[in-house]
Amino acid sequence: MTSDFATPRRQHPLGMLVLAVKFTWKVIQSAWPALVGLSLADAQWYHLLGIPVILGLIGAFAVVYYLRFHFHVASDALIVERGLFQRERLQIPFERIQAVQLFQGPVQQLVGLTGLRVDTAGSSGSELELVAIRKQDAEGLQLLLRSQMASPESATADPLSGEAPPAAEMAPMVELSFADLMKVGLTQNHIKNAFIGFAVVMSLFQGFEDRLSLWLAGLPPLVLTVLGMATVLLIAPGLIMMAVVGVVTSLIGAALNFWKLKSAIGAEGVQLEMGLLRRNVFEVPFDKVHLTEWKSNWLRRKFGYETLRIRQAQAAGAGGLRVFIPAMEPRHRAAMEAAVYPDIAQGVLAEARPAGRLRWLLFAGAILPALAVLISPSISHAILGLCWGAFVFWTTGRRFAAYRMAVHSNAIVLESGWFWRSRTVLKMGQLQGVEWRRNALLERRGIGHLVFHTAAGARSFGYMHKEQGLRILDFAINQLHSASPSAPQPAA
Numbered sequence: 001m002t003s004d005f006a007t008p009r010r011q012h013p014l015g016m017l018v019l020a021v022k023f024t025w026k027v028i029q030s031a032w033p034a035l036v037g038l039s040l041a042d043a044q045w046y047h048l049l050g051i052p053v054i055l056g057l058i059g060a061f062a063v064v065y066y067l068r069f070h071f072h073v074a075s076d077a078l079i080v081e082r083g084l085f086q087r088e089r090l091q092i093p094f095e096r097i098q099a100v101q102l103f104q105g106p107v108q109q110l111v112g113l114t115g116l117r118v119d120t121a122g123s124s125g126s127e128l129e130l131v132a133i134r135k136q137d138a139e140g141l142q143l144l145l146r147s148q149m150a151s152p153e154s155a156t157a158d159p160l161s162g163e164a165p166p167a168a169e170m171a172p173m174v175e176l177s178f179a180d181l182m183k184v185g186l187t188q189n190h191i192k193n194a195f196i197g198f199a200v201v202m203s204l205f206q207g208f209e210d211r212l213s214l215w216l217a218g219l220p221p222l223v224l225t226v227l228g229m230a231t232v233l234l235i236a237p238g239l240i241m242m243a244v245v246g247v248v249t250s251l252i253g254a255a256l257n258f259w260k261l262k263s264a265i266g267a268e269g270v271q272l273e274m275g276l277l278r279r280n281v282f283e284v285p286f287d288k289v290h291l292t293e294w295k296s297n298w299l300r301r302k303f304g305y306e307t308l309r310i311r312q313a314q315a316a317g318a319g320g321l322r323v324f325i326p327a328m329e330p331r332h333r334a335a336m337e338a339a340v341y342p343d344i345a346q347g348v349l350a351e352a353r354p355a356g357r358l359r360w361l362l363f364a365g366a367i368l369p370a371l372a373v374l375i376s377p378s379i380s381h382a383i384l385g386l387c388w389g390a391f392v393f394w395t396t397g398r399r400f401a402a403y404r405m406a407v408h409s410n411a412i413v414l415e416s417g418w419f420w421r422s423r424t425v426l427k428m429g430q431l432q433g434v435e436w437r438r439n440a441l442l443e444r445r446g447i448g449h450l451v452f453h454t455a456a457g458a459r460s461f462g463y464m465h466k467e468q469g470l471r472i473l474d475f476a477i478n479q480l481h482s483a484s485p486s487a488p489q490p491a492a
Helices: 015-040 045-067 106-111 135-149 178-186 190-204 208-217 221-258 298-303 330-340 342-346 357-374 379-402 440-444 466-483
Strands: 070-073 077-082 088-093 097-104 114-120 128-133 170-175 262-266 269-274 279-285 289-296 306-312 321-328 350-352 404-407 411-416 421-427 433-437 447-454 457-465
Touching (some): 097 106, 106 128, 114 135, 170 321, 321 330, 342 411, 350 466, 357 379, 433 466, 447 466, 457 466
Antiparallel strands (some): 077 088, 097 279, 114 128, 262 269, 350 404, 411 421, 447 457
């Protein structure tokens, strides 16, 4: 697979069509309130003449943008020249690149082209996006950039030679069949998705409430009274409908995001391909991973898998680049953590659990809604409140028992949750800082929170005893300094 990336080049000519569709969608997103207002107003036929004028301007803009956009690969950076009225030369050093992603939206799939996105640690969004190049060229450029990201001086290919490095051998990992895809959909947050589904349905039936109000206004008062009393009977069907909408929305979301998901793991990173309307191909080098999060609920655990979220660095406040891999089995987690955090297999150096004070804070926060019922003179209300108190005492006890932290030679493992379980792993060599945080009340009791700052966001372990927390803080800072490139190396 060869291609002349050293010579400045444009995207594929069909990129003008892709750009026109992209710019049109952005205009619709920006101007949708005005479009809704025009659709409700008394529009005249000549108002429709504005549509071809706007589309013509967008098409002309796409053509000029395409003609003035060039990219090529230099010896130490990816170079992009773009701009219509103000020319811009963007130089992206290889070491700043965090991820190179291939994607195919509906238009790219229709015309047989591929998009390529380059993300860096210094941008809140994508630093560069090519929307229309041949798949062979996109894969070659992705391999070439990936080979230069970690250490350009040790790369297996010269960027100026036009040669893409040979693809590394990868072992298959998760591949979702249709049955697996349905299981993934069934384990999503149906309550949240039910509200999303209802919002979409209501947006499709705008004006229905007004017609319903007009219809009810014409009914006799006696009929309205009967209908009002009968609404109680709609509670059970309404809950069932909400559950159905939530499940259907979850299944649709899983199909859109994870359709024909294929993943593989190698010595240097993870490959992932997924998506229906928008097909994404991710290349995640292990040395660019800042933390991993394993999420599961009781139903996922019944199916025997978890969802992995990989976070990479990005601009402050952006939360980091995220890649999701569902249906990760225990053997997949073992392979991932052995590749990213090999020191975990060497054993635990220290373990920590929160102070008992957190147990009672969790219980107090959960019992507050029942206080009004507990002080009620009604016996039935008091019994209901006592049952709720016993339930939250048990559940908060399970939550408290789930909080734990394990310290390895170069990794921190944070675990929490009972019904929704979370396992976060951070590499100490990639930490940006460690903080011991507490307020006056916690300080008096010798308790505080240990906060780990990474380029992908901060993670904390709360309500630790001061002595243990400070020991772990000192150890993490020492590991951070020893991993820093500027740290002095011992003499041979």
